[in-house]
Amino acid sequence: MTASQTPPPADPTAAxxxxxxxxxxxxxxxxxxxxxxxxxxxxLRSGDLGSLPVVVGLVIIWAVFYALNPAFISSRNxxxxxxxxxxxxxxxxxxxxxxxxxxxxxxxxSMYGLSGAVLVVLxxxxxxxxWVAVLAALAAGAVVGLVYGLLFNRFGVPSFVITLAGLLxxxxxxxxxxxxxxxxxxxxxxxxxxxxxxxxxxxxLAYTLAVVVPLVYLLARLRTNQRRSAAGLxxxxxxxxxxxxxxxxxxxxxxxxxLQRDRGLSYMVVLFVVLVVVMDLAIRRTTWGxxxxxxxxxxxxxxxxxxxxxxxxxxxxxxxSTFAALGGILGAARLASANQSSGxxxxxxxxxxxxVIGGTSLFGGRGxxxxxxxxxxxxxxxxxxxxxxxxxxxxxxxxxxxxxxLAVVIDSLSRRSRAAHGRA
Amino acid sequence: MTTTTPAPVLSMSGVSKRxxxxxxxxxxxxxxxxxxxxxxxxxxGAGKSTLVKAIAGVYTPDTGEVTFDGRRVDIxxxxxxxxxxxxxxxxxxxxxxxxxxxxxxxxxxEVLRGRALDxxxxxQESWKLLRELSAKIPSxxxxxxxxxxxxxxxxxxxxSLLGAPKVVMLDEPTAALGVAQTAEVLNLxxxxxxxxLGVILISHNMSDVMAVADxxxxxxxxxxxxxxxxxxxxxxxIIAAITGATTxxxxxxxxxxxxxxxxx
Numbered sequence: 001m002t003a004s005q006t007p008p009p010a011d012p013t014a015a016x017x018x019x020x021x022x023x024x025x026x027x028x029x030x031x032x033x034x035x036x037x038x039x040x041x042x043x044l045r046s047g048d049l050g051s052l053p054v055v056v057g058l059v060i061i062w063a064v065f066y067a068l069n070p071a072f073i074s075s076r077n078x079x080x081x082x083x084x085x086x087x088x089x090x091x092x093x094x095x096x097x098x099x100x101x102x103x104x105x106x107x108x109x110s111m112y113g114l115s116g117a118v119l120v121v122l123x124x125x126x127x128x129x130x131w132v133a134v135l136a137a138l139a140a141g142a143v144v145g146l147v148y149g150l151l152f153n154r155f156g157v158p159s160f161v162i163t164l165a166g167l168l169x170x171x172x173x174x175x176x177x178x179x180x181x182x183x184x185x186x187x188x189x190x191x192x193x194x195x196x197x198x199x200x201x202x203x204x205l206a207y208t209l210a211v212v213v214p215l216v217y218l219l220a221r222l223r224t225n226q227r228r229s230a231a232g233l234x235x236x237x238x239x240x241x242x243x244x245x246x247x248x249x250x251x252x253x254x255x256x257x258x259l260q261r262d263r264g265l266s267y268m269v270v271l272f273v274v275l276v277v278v279m280d281l282a283i284r285r286t287t288w289g290x291x292x293x294x295x296x297x298x299x300x301x302x303x304x305x306x307x308x309x310x311x312x313x314x315x316x317x318x319x320x321s322t323f324a325a326l327g328g329i330l331g332a333a334r335l336a337s338a339n340q341s342s343g344x345x346x347x348x349x350x351x352x353x354x355x356v357i358g359g360t361s362l363f364g365g366r367g368x369x370x371x372x373x374x375x376x377x378x379x380x381x382x383x384x385x386x387x388x389x390x391x392x393x394x395x396x397x398x399x400x401x402x403x404x405x406l407a408v409v410i411d412s413l414s415r416r417s418r419a420a421h422g423r424a
Numbered sequence: 425m426t427t428t429t430p431a432p433v434l435s436m437s438g439v440s441k442r443x444x445x446x447x448x449x450x451x452x453x454x455x456x457x458x459x460x461x462x463x464x465x466x467x468x469g470a471g472k473s474t475l476v477k478a479i480a481g482v483y484t485p486d487t488g489e490v491t492f493d494g495r496r497v498d499i500x501x502x503x504x505x506x507x508x509x510x511x512x513x514x515x516x517x518x519x520x521x522x523x524x525x526x527x528x529x530x531x532x533x534e535v536l537r538g539r540a541l542d543x544x545x546x547x548q549e550s551w552k553l554l555r556e557l558s559a560k561i562p563s564x565x566x567x568x569x570x571x572x573x574x575x576x577x578x579x580x581x582x583x584s585l586l587g588a589p590k591v592v593m594l595d596e597p598t599a600a601l602g603v604a605q606t607a608e609v610l611n612l613x614x615x616x617x618x619x620x621l622g623v624i625l626i627s628h629n630m631s632d633v634m635a636v637a638d639x640x641x642x643x644x645x646x647x648x649x650x651x652x653x654x655x656x657x658x659x660x661x662i663i664a665a666i667t668g669a670t671t672x673x674x675x676x677x678x679x680x681x682x683x684x685x686x687x688x
Contacts, residue, residue: 020551021564224544231548285540290523294531297520304482304518305532306503365522 019234036240051359053410054374057403061378065385072385075262082259083197085380086272087112087331091351092358092372093279094323097316099355100283100296102364103159105148105317108324108351110170113343115141115328117177120184120338123192130192134329141325142318144170149314159317167348175340183339186332196333200264207260210252218245268330273373275323280369292316296365327351346397353400354379357407361415378403432491433458433622434479434510434591439488441474448474449485450646456591456622461613463625463633463654466643467666472626473515475643476595479624480512481505493590506532511584515595515626517576521569525561526550528568529583553582557612574605581612591622598632610636630659644668 044052065072091108098105115137123133144166151162178184186193201209218241225235259265283289291312294302303309332338356362357378358371379400386396435455441448449471456462466472477483479490481499490497492508499505505512519528526546535542535549550564559578561571568576577597584592594613598606613636616623627633633640634654642650642665650665663669 020555021547227544228547231544233544233547233551281540287534287536287541290527290531290534290541294520294523294527297522298518300516301518301520302531304480304502304512304514306501306506307532308503365520 019228020232022234036237051368051370051374053407053414054358054371054378057357057407058374058378058381061381061385065381065388069385069388072388073258075258075260077384077388078258079262079264079266081377081380081384082269083266083334084384085376086266086268087327087334088347088350088354088379089272089372089376090275090327090330091324091347092354092376093275093369094320094327095351095355096358096360096367096369096372097279097283097292097323098159098320099360099362100292100364100367101313101316102296103152103313103316104163104352105159105166105320105324106163106348106352107144107166107170108320108327109343109348110167110174111141111144111321111324111343112328112331112347113338113341114144114170114174114177115325116332116338116342117174117184119192119329119332120186121177121179123190124184124186125179130190134192137329138322138325141322141328144325145318145321146314148321149317152313152317153310171344174343178338178340183337185337188336192329192333193336196268196330197266197336199267201267201270203260203264206256206265207253210256211249213252214245214249217248218242221245268334276369276373279372283369288312288315293365298365346400350376350379350400353404353407356411357404359407359411361411362408375407378407431457433493435491436479437489439475439478439485439490441478441483441485448646449478451648452488452643452646453648454641456624458590458622459617459620460639461617461623461625461637463627463637463640464643465627465633465640465662465666466649469645470643470666471646472643473595474646476512476514476593476624476626479505479510479591479593480514481510503532506587506589509587509590510593511587511589511591512593513577513580513584513595513597515599517580519568519576519580522567524567525564525571525579528579529553529564529586531583533586549586550582553585554578557582557615558608573600574602577601577605577609581609585616589621591624592616593624593626595626596628597625598627598629606632630663633662634659642666 062073071077091112094108095105118140119133119137122128122136123130128136148159148162148166151157152159221236221241222238225238225241228235256265283292291302291307291309294305294307295309295312299309302312328338328343331342354375355367355371356375358367358373358375360367360371360375382400382403383396386399432455437453439452439454440450452471452475454464454475464472464475474483478485479499481502481504484498484500490499492499492510497508499508499510502512520531523531526543529550530546535545537545547564554561554564557578559575559582561575561578568579571579577600581594581597584594597609597613601609610632613623613625617636617638625633625637637654640650640652640654640657640662641648642652642662644666645668649668650662652662652665
């Protein structure tokens with residue numbers, strides 16, 4: 001902290017060499033690796049925590065469960081954990097998107113159930129090809145989202161109410177679709193079930209990815225640095241980037257090692273992570289994502305800036321429901337069945353809680369796709385750990401609820417701190 | 425019209441707008457030329473905001489003709505107004521607090537590199553723009569929520585200049601500013617005029633109006649109530665037009681009596 005409070009060097013001859021974004025005399029100079037580190041520390045102290053609370057929380061949760069039952073960190077259990085979390089995690093990606101707009105979709109659980117029902121009925125009962133069934137289930141999701149978006153845009157009804165009605169309608173459709181059997185099983189040898197529970201990355205590919213991904217990150221950031229320097233802007237110190245890349249590589253290699261001792265990294269998990277990364281890029285790096293954030297921050301400003309607000313709302317509702325449908329497909333595939341209670345109980349709330357625990361604000365405009373991944377890890381670590389301890393469902397609900405509350409409190413506190421430090 | 429009046433880049437005639445039983449605008453004539461600063465003044469409820477919103481495409485007028493750059497146009501959406509080259513800085517600034525300065529400057533107008541946002545070019549361009557306006561903003565990578573009122577105004581004005589507009593509308597740009605910042609904004613208005621832009625300045629502050637405007641258009645109760653060249657007028661005359669001092673019973677009587685007295 002002391003480094004960041006020292007006044008900038010008053011050297012007029014150096015002015016020309018100072019990057020364009022660091023010329024203001026009120027800026028506290030933060031150059032080189034030391035400057036970067038202290039600036040990062042100052043940012044954290046001011047309440048701009050990013051995903052740090054979730055990561056810390058996750059470490060604590062894992063430490064506690066490991067202390068109570070070492071089997072929690074066993075490779076077998078970790079692989080199970082990764083497989084369990086994916087279907088609801090995919091739902092949480094969609095929730096992040098609607099939350100960024102400051103809206104909500106309460107019907108994702110029902111959509112999850114309906115999509116599973118459509119899948120199994122078309123595939124098993126009607127004997128259609130698996131791809132047709134999958135596409136039909138995804139299309140069902142897209143259509144539901146389209147209807148929500150049109151209702152929202154046309155009548156201005158709060159999304160809370162629209163999707164609450166949708167929850168009931170979709171639940172009815174789910175039960176009707178499944179018919180009187182109530183439960184339909186998927187054949188175990190179908191490619192979909194195999195994909196969701198039996199397909200794992202080969203060792204070499206998993207380790208290659210664990211090394212290549214940080215390298216790609218490093219190269220991309222170095223390229224950005226180069227462009228920034230060429231444009232006369234400040235660049236992140238190379239040491240800082242290298243530290244980040246090495247940390248990422250170490251984390252990925254350790255995770256890969258732990259998973260590969262058992263079955264390894266499932267293709268389904270890779271699909272989930274890829275979806276998270278793609279949505280993160282879409283939110284941060286595209287015009288569409290910028291529009292979503294702008295609308296979440298100030299709809300009127302976005303409208304006046306010429307953003308086609310209604311189109312963005314529509315696209316987000318469609319994406320959210322489609323993600324919910326994809327979650328339903330993966331869920332049905334993982335359990336090799338769909339029934340009338342699929343997507344019931346706490347599915348909805350787990351997905352919403354995951355997004356919020358991961359750090360996406362309920363009030364719009366603030367959050368990231370990674371909160372879906374981090375949040376769902378927290379929720380499933382808790383439920384998996386408590387299940388290992390043979391704790392019954394009642395306690396599990398209470399603990400998950402308490403963690404959600406804690407996450408929201410941390411969010412509120414850090415918001416207040418950000419405001420106090422001029423980073424609101 | 426004197427010969428020094430530039431050719432109008434934006435002109436409106438017979439513009440009317442009703443909200444239910446309220447006639448917000450009635451047969452408004454308004455024009456602004458390239459390199460001309462026109463102040464639009466009037467009391468609260470005179471219809472300034474409605475006229476501004478009609479020009480900006482937020483409201484569509486019920487009747488009337490709008491000509492832009494010699495072409496007859498219908499401005500029905502803000503995007504269309506922007507595409508024509510009409511930039512607006514609203515009184516409430518319309519900034520997204522959660523986005524940083526760069527994000528706000530380029531909102532709805534992002535620079536792309538392939539399919540992704542080109543953050544580097546946008547940041548570089550932001551600094552260039554802010555330096556041109558000699559704006560005092562410490563960092564363009566902080567959320568706009570943490571800027572002061574004057575800094576937010578600067579961001580909003582800078583944003584209006586990005587699309588290379590032909591007409592810039594400023595709604596009460598100096599309302600919340602300190603002395604030095606007001607002077608800076610007025611300098612900025614003059615710089616816009618030097619660049620050959622038509623500037624529409626909405627203001628309640630007579631000294632600002634007299635300091636930078638070439639012409640003053642007065643609205644009263646939704647109608648035109650005078651169009652003055654600043655060089656040929658004074659604050660009193662404009663204030664009289666704003667408040668309707670020229671059209672009340674006393675002045676009407678005085679006007680009736682004046683010819684009689686001359687005769688007698």
